[in-house]
């Protein structure tokens with residue numbers, strides 16, 4: 001397995017729309033394993049392939065406290081179950097050290113393929129439902145800061161530019 005570098009906002013490559021996976025083969029399974037390793041190493045609860053500059057519809061997640069429940073979402077789709085939304089504080093491995101509340105559907109029904117290419121369905125609420133919507137957005141080139149006011153987004157942008165400059169100078 002290999003740990004992969006994560007793209008950071010405002011990198012334009014994060015705006016790429018990912019394409020569907022046609023066949024879940026060994027190459028895709030290797031990608032999934034590398035993404036899980038990268039996500040756990042970065043202490044994240046979700047990672048979309050977009051974030052490692054691979055523009056295919058693959059997501060990994062684990063919202064458990066002890067990294068015991070890896071979830072693989074290949075070609076995911078979801079539908080809201082009801083109209084209700086709730087705000088929850090979100091972060092993103094592509095926007096380190098920044099958190100903001102984003103309203104998302106409270107409950108969603110997920111359809112995806114697993115690591116073996118088998119289709120499954122899952123009803124999710126709370127943190128998992130939020131995470132599914134956040135990661136799905138990545139595949140569409142959307143980031144959670146897009147839901148904030150332009151004032152807040154500009155502030156995040158400046159913070160990230162400062163961070164990248166510090167990293168370059170170091």
Ligand code: NI
Nearest residue numbers: 091092093094
């Ligand atoms: Ni994210």
